[in-house]
Amino acid sequence: QDEVRVRFRSCLDDVAAYKPGRPPERTDGRPTYKLSSNENPYPPLPGVLAAATEAAADMNRYPDMGAFDLLEALSEKLGVPVSDLALGTGSVAVLYHLLQASVSEGDEVVYAWRSFEAYPIAVQLTGATSVQVPLTADARHDFKAMEAALTERTRAVLVCSPNNPTGPVVHRDELLTFLDAVPADVIVVLDEAYYEFIRDPEAFDGVEVYRDRPNVVVLRTFSKAYGLAGFRIGYAIAHPPMVAAIRKCALPFGVSQIAQAAALASLRAEDELLERVEALVTERTRVVQELRASGWDVPESHANFVWMPLGDETVAFSEAVQAEGVSVRPFPGEGARVTIGERAANDLFLEVACAWRQSEV
Ligand code: PMP
Numbered sequence: 001q002d003e004v005r006v007r008f009r010s011c012l013d014d015v016a017a018y019k020p021g022r023p024p025e026r027t028d029g030r031p032t033y034k035l036s037s038n039e040n041p042y043p044p045l046p047g048v049l050a051a052a053t054e055a056a057a058d059m060n061r062y063p064d065m066g067a068f069d070l071l072e073a074l075s076e077k078l079g080v081p082v083s084d085l086a087l088g089t090g091s092v093a094v095l096y097h098l099l100q101a102s103v104s105e106g107d108e109v110v111y112a113w114r115s116f117e118a119y120p121i122a123v124q125l126t127g128a129t130s131v132q133v134p135l136t137a138d139a140r141h142d143f144k145a146m147e148a149a150l151t152e153r154t155r156a157v158l159v160c161s162p163n164n165p166t167g168p169v170v171h172r173d174e175l176l177t178f179l180d181a182v183p184a185d186v187i188v189v190l191d192e193a194y195y196e197f198i199r200d201p202e203a204f205d206g207v208e209v210y211r212d213r214p215n216v217v218v219l220r221t222f223s224k225a226y227g228l229a230g231f232r233i234g235y236a237i238a239h240p241p242m243v244a245a246i247r248k249c250a251l252p253f254g255v256s257q258i259a260q261a262a263a264l265a266s267l268r269a270e271d272e273l274l275e276r277v278e279a280l281v282t283e284r285t286r287v288v289q290e291l292r293a294s295g296w297d298v299p300e301s302h303a304n305f306v307w308m309p310l311g312d313e314t315v316a317f318s319e320a321v322q323a324e325g326v327s328v329r330p331f332p333g334e335g336a337r338v339t340i341g342e343r344a345a346n347d348l349f350l351e352v353a354c355a356w357r358q359s360e361v
Contacts, residue, residue: 024322058257098242110131197303295357311334
């Protein structure tokens with residue numbers, strides 16, 4: 001009964017639209033916890049909320065498209081010129097704009113798999129082809145295989161570190177060796193959405209890497225460590241020609257004044273926000289230790305989530321956890337990704353996960 005006769009672009013044929021998960025529900029009044037979207041569990045800082053509320057009073061006006069105050073503050077924090085920064089409606093939007101600007105039908109985009117679910121969708125929307133290179137057995141990027149996957153059609157490579165949904169970081173040495181093998185006209189995206197949660201001294205820092213590499217684009221976001229997921233604001237750090245290409249494809253006024261004000265207030269309250277990140281990192285260590293102690297083989301994580309390799313048990317496990325009021329993100333046949341939440345949420349999750357392992361032994 002679908003009467004639509006419009007023809008859509010053929011590259012849309014195989015695109016599976018992103019399916020949002022269901023938040024957990026309970027009828028018995030006990031608390032529920034959403035550990036499925038890698039969100040920050042803390043409520044907003046009062047100063048950040050006040051800045052957003054004040055900015056909301058200007059809702060009849062378009063936002064400041066130049067985002068001058070925020071870009072100045074970011075530039076100072078990162079030690080990079082304003083001309084090397086591009087904001088977007090979440091870092092995922094910046095990735096879409098960058099790919100839209102740089103790849104099209106006939107091109108190939110190489111990235112590790114499993115990784116962030118938005119990658120195959122973003123690539124398909126451009127009409128280009130995804131070349132997915134399997135992770136190693138310990139859930140890390142396999143750079144030898146990624147290098148072997150480069151062809152003369154490769155236009156971009158996406159590197160996710162820490163990798164969503166598995167958690168490990170890419171080390172500086174392995175990245176730099178790989179970058180030396182990538183032709184200078186191939187874009188390399190370093191997606192550091194979880195940068196602030198990294199505690200591995202061998203991890204690369206995108207800001208250092210991009211400086212003398214004009215083909216590298218670093219993506220970061222206010223969604224995770226800064227707790228602004230609902231306002232949709234992220235950014236790229238790259239050389240000016242890359243920044244210009246991203247800006248050309250960006251939606252006009254895509255970053256609201258509320259998001260800009262909240263991000264600016266968050267940078268000013270950074271110490272307090274990073275203390276919260278530290279508390280989440282402590283919780284991550286506890287969750288991983290307890291899971292391992294009860295027999296789970298979880299990879300090391302440097303993000304705000306842990307990966308449970310469950311294979312065929314993924315759906316049954318996720319439903320069992322959901323029945324106790326905790327939603328996680330299942331990848332059927334592979335495993336489940338579980339966000340590090342507040343202590344009570346992690347306790348409830350650990351209770352179910354440890355009991356699950358014990359019931360199997
Ligand atoms: N990159 C990775 C690896 C992510 O996991 C996410 C969020 N799930 C993003 C980018 C996008 O973040 P946002 O669009 O909220 O900035």
